């Protein structure tokens with residue numbers, strides 16, 4: 001029995017190896033040697049590897065503290081030197097004890113302290129203050145900046161991504177939802193979702209959609225102007241395709257969360273730049289935990305009203321001890337089965353869910369992808385190595401891809417995620433390549449898939465078969481198909497980049 005198993009394993013390995021192209025085999029050998037040498041060599045190799053997309057990235061969390069300090073000075077903000085946070089002026093002056101934000105550039109000690117305060121840099125947990133606490137506290141500290149900077153922030157994120165051979169971003173962002181939330185509070189909560197939706201739509205949400213569209217117009221215009229897109233001086237950031245995911249703050253009462261969610265669904269159904277919805281904020285807060293069931297149910301309701309709007313949900317971003325054991329048992333399953341999420345963000349506590357094995361099987365069958373954020377999970381949850389369920393997801397054939405979550409707060413980037421996956425999770429070149437392909441397949445772009453089967457990359461559609469994958473000159477029929485599918489066009493481009501990259505590996 002045992003020798004039979006060994007023989008099967010050898011045959012399987014041989015089959016996998018035989019399916020690899022010479023370029024893949026060469027790249028795999030180089031990465032394996034680099035991994036043996038250490039993380040620096042692996043990082044240098046992986047920085048250049050095509051990574052396709054980053055599907056889990058929060059705009060404000062992706063910006064580095066240095067940028068926020070510059071913006072704070074431009075906006076004339078002050079700094080509360082005790083809280084190490086931005087503060088508003090009182091009248092024309094900073095409050096007593098506060099200093100102008102621009103003073104950080106002449107005070108190295110304060111500059112250092114502010115960067116630490118706005119990020120995980122130099123952070124060491126202490127009694128009563130964990131990585132989780134530090135991480136989420138940063139958002140309040142750099143809050144208060146003018147929204148006009150959002151376009152520059154998108155440019156920063158896109159520039160960084162372009163520099164790491166990425167091509168597509170789905171950035172989580174929160175357009176102003178004040179009018180919708182105010183009406184939500186005014187109306188109060190009612191379980192009659194149908195009636196509540198009507199009142200919200202006519203009373204505020206439809207108008208709020210217009211202002212949200214205008215906000216995204218401004219973000220895009222700034223990003224394009226900052227990068228000189230469409231001119232001979234166009235920066236590499238212009239090559240990035242950027243879409244947005246409307247993020248809803250989950251740690252609030254249902255009258256606000258429902259109103260904001262409705263705004264997101266309405267916006268995503270009319271603005272093609274907004275490709276989906278996600279719920280954010282710490283999952284272990286009192287409101288997130290106590291409202292979880294209700295939130296999944298109203299997402300289920302809204303999915304029936306807007307079946308074409310995509311949904312990704314932070315679910316299972318929890319570690320044992322962070323909540324009562326019962327709290328670890330159902331978030332991912334409800335996100336999948338009740339809300340109908342097509343992607344899960346983090347999914348770290350999956351093995352603590354009730355019937356974890358059947359849940360994994362269901363996710364694999366439904367092709368629900370998990371956005372894996374290794375650095376963030378380490379910093380916020382203290383989860384690394386074998387305590388991370390990446391291997392469990394992979395063994396169950398649940399699709400997974402790597403993302404950054406909050407690279408500014410974490411002080412990382414997507415290459416770092418790939419390096420961790422290679423060094424700490426033992427992933428090979430082909431496994432990383434397939435994770436990049438997985439991200440391209442499960443993004444929320446419209447259009448048909450390049451591949452004939454989900455989560456399998458052997459066969460392209462007949463219309464594009466029989467030619468070099470990602471070739472520079474696809475046949476006329478294939479070109480036509482790619483023009484009609486934004487998703488397939490991105491997938492073709494990823495294959496093109498792999499072909500170029502693998503040909504250049506020494």
Ligand SMILES: [Zn+2]
Pocket residue numbers: 056058314345405
């Ligand atoms: Zn996140």
